[in-house]
Amino acid sequence: MSDKPSVLFVCVHNAGRSQMAAAWLSHLAGDRVEVRSAGSDPGDQVNPAAVEAMREVGIDISSETPKILTVDAVEESDICITMGCGDTCPVFPGKRYLDWQLEDPAGQGVEAVRPIRDDIRKLVEDLIEEIAPEKPEKPA
Template sequence: MAKTPEVLFVCVHNAGRSQMAAALLQHYGLGRVAVRSAGSEPAEKVNPAAAQALAEWGLDITAEVPTKLTYDDVEASDVVITMGCGDTCPVFPGKRYLDWKLDDPAGQSVEAVRPIRDEIDRRVRQLVHELFD
């Protein structure tokens, strides 16, 4: 049996971009991928505009809790996707690293977050194809 791929999404606050990406990958991955997210400086709660933008698609991230990035998170992952965490993400040999340059939804309205959500969705769908095709 093939190993289940493990994907880690990392952004600064683990409240918007990485939470949306993790929820979308869990949705599209259909249980075939282990997904986690973390932040270099986690916020206290998930960004309400990000949660609202995903709720429009029937996905609920309101119960998620922003988590501090650890070396163990990175070490356990096959693919590490950074979204503006800068140099704080540790690098381990043999990992696949992707840097998704995306606007930060912090402090933005849901109208401003929708295009960010849509771009994350496009990239997550592409990632699913790369992982399983």
């Protein structure tokens, strides 16, 4: 893993879980981590309930668009985190793969998406602590 780890979040439509995870990681880790997201069968737009749920916590994902999962995206990432795409994600030696079991927010209202959003935040916080913890400032 390089000085700046790269993470790829993958779910089927790249419209809910992976978009929220990528937004949380970017928001919480800043430029300490390179963040990507993609889907094995991308949707037409990001789930409006996911957009609203993230807006409630001050994160705007309304301009994001679902992207197709490519071999290059996996190859260029240190860690690939799947969220329901299973075997459609290509596997390369030397990469780290995690599978986060999360409910699919597709077709659900914002009330149902909020707990998914909060579960993703906790998983992302744990990931950051492991791969890119904040370094204490050096004394002057």
